[in-house]
Amino acid sequence: MTAAAPLYLSKIQLKAELDRCLNCKTMPCMNACPVNCNPQEFINHAKQGNYDAAVKTICRSNPMGQTCGLICPDKFCMRACTRSKIDFAVRIPKVQATILENYRTCPPEQTHPRLNGLKIAVVGAGPAGIAAADILSKQGCQVVIFEKSPQIGGALNLIPDNRLPHHVIEKDWNHLPHRSLITLRLNTPAPDPQKLLRQDFDGVIMAGGEPNCRQLRIPGEELCLSYTDYLRNPDRYKTTGKVAVIGGGNVAADCAFTAKANGSAHVEMFVRRRLADMRISKQEYLELISREINVTPLSSPEKIESDDSLLTLFLHKNDWRDNKLTKIPDSTVRLPGFALVIKAVGSYADPQCDNERIVYAGDCKTGGSTIVEALASGQTAAETLLASIKSGKSAACG
Numbered sequence: 001m002t003a004a005a006p007l008y009l010s011k012i013q014l015k016a017e018l019d020r021c022l023n024c025k026t027m028p029c030m031n032a033c034p035v036n037c038n039p040q041e042f043i044n045h046a047k048q049g050n051y052d053a054a055v056k057t058i059c060r061s062n063p064m065g066q067t068c069g070l071i072c073p074d075k076f077c078m079r080a081c082t083r084s085k086i087d088f089a090v091r092i093p094k095v096q097a098t099i100l101e102n103y104r105t106c107p108p109e110q111t112h113p114r115l116n117g118l119k120i121a122v123v124g125a126g127p128a129g130i131a132a133a134d135i136l137s138k139q140g141c142q143v144v145i146f147e148k149s150p151q152i153g154g155a156l157n158l159i160p161d162n163r164l165p166h167h168v169i170e171k172d173w174n175h176l177p178h179r180s181l182i183t184l185r186l187n188t189p190a191p192d193p194q195k196l197l198r199q200d201f202d203g204v205i206m207a208g209g210e211p212n213c214r215q216l217r218i219p220g221e222e223l224c225l226s227y228t229d230y231l232r233n234p235d236r237y238k239t240t241g242k243v244a245v246i247g248g249g250n251v252a253a254d255c256a257f258t259a260k261a262n263g264s265a266h267v268e269m270f271v272r273r274r275l276a277d278m279r280i281s282k283q284e285y286l287e288l289i290s291r292e293i294n295v296t297p298l299s300s301p302e303k304i305e306s307d308d309s310l311l312t313l314f315l316h317k318n319d320w321r322d323n324k325l326t327k328i329p330d331s332t333v334r335l336p337g338f339a340l341v342i343k344a345v346g347s348y349a350d351p352q353c354d355n356e357r358i359v360y361a362g363d364c365k366t367g368g369s370t371i372v373e374a375l376a377s378g379q380t381a382a383e384t385l386l387a388s389i390k391s392g393k394s395a396a397c398g
């Protein structure tokens, strides 16, 4: 098994990555970034040794720049990087994370907003809620964030520590420029948004993510563990026995990595579609191979049975033809001996209502996405809400 990749670049690696940037004037990397972070500019500052300016450039458009640097997938800025046409893309996320880790010593850049008299409720302290609160406070609003859990970060807290240590989320949070205008209420489930409007809030940003796990709807489902229960407390489920993970996205991959790191002798992922359809990056796929995690494509669970303390999984095989997935008749296989079966087949949001002073943001609006898309959505939601309040429109819910 290979060791986990280091989170940050060494000084010499950072220099090498900075030198590889071609300084494109068209800035394809910025245009590909959902929050319009400008790698060409911060890399240029860093090349000249002006790290304060590099830090300011990142933080100007991204309230969670270091967290993004650790977990942004390669499908945004890196995919657009011109250097990839010559050899390999500049490792922009790693450069971004390393600059903020090593050189964020100056206080956040203040913009001295004038209080505009508006009080806004934000429901959820995940990336979308944090980004919305950042924009609203920069515009001079007083913001109250309601967060039902004991910590900020939302779904990011389910990401294993070796990919994203929680203190990095706190570090980004502590660098928000107008924290004094933001009141964070942890352990506080928000009331209904209509009720918040009837209280003294002028508008509500709903950024509650997707708290409900999708079901398999098979007999014996109660015998398996949801990814949220597993990833919230993986030490509780440590086992050296066999572990099955049902699902083919990056959340399922995180479950598999964690089970393997926690000592399981055999971890196997069962994926309904083809390997090519898995919602994971190439890097994650290579890591699955290097950590000897088996991936079985085109298989759907039918039933789970308990046999003493072990679980037996029944799966049927699928076929993929003419862009359609079909079940292969009489293809059921019986796989005994699992200590744990974890399901990671997606999640969904709570029902939503319709009111111009209630704006939805992040995963609850777009479906499961990425941190940087959730941040962009939170920023847009804040602008939309302010525009809506300013134009004085309001409609009843439902």
Ligand SMILES: Cc1cc2nc3c(=O)[nH]c(=O)nc-3n(C[C@H](O)[C@H](O)[C@H](O)COP(=O)(O)OP(=O)(O)OC[C@H]3O[C@@H](n4cnc5c(N)ncnc54)[C@H](O)[C@@H]3O)c2cc1C
Residues within 6 Å of the ligand: 071, 072, 073, 123, 124, 125, 126, 127, 128, 129, 146, 147, 148, 149, 152, 153, 154, 155, 156, 158, 159, 188, 189, 190, 207, 208, 209, 210, 211, 231, 250, 251, 254, 361, 362, 363, 364, 368, 369, 370, 371, 372, 374
């Ligand atoms: C295991 C895992 C791995 C991931 N890996 C990556 C990755 O590598 N790269 C990447 O870019 N993205 C990754 N993601 C996705 C990323 O974490 C999400 O897209 C992002 O967190 C969504 O942000 P959000 O603010 O919309 O929602 P969330 O992060 O889900 O935050 C919603 C918050 O709202 C709170 N809340 C909900 N209802 C209420 C209420 N009524 N009252 C008060 N609070 C409430 C919740 O407690 C939560 O804190 C991963 C997600 C998971 C689960």
Ligand code: SF4
Residues within 6 Å of the ligand: 029, 032, 033, 034, 035, 036, 037, 038, 039, 062, 068, 069, 072, 076, 077, 078, 092, 093, 096, 372
């Ligand atoms: S925020 Fe993410 S996508 Fe945007 S430039 Fe930084 S690493 Fe790339």
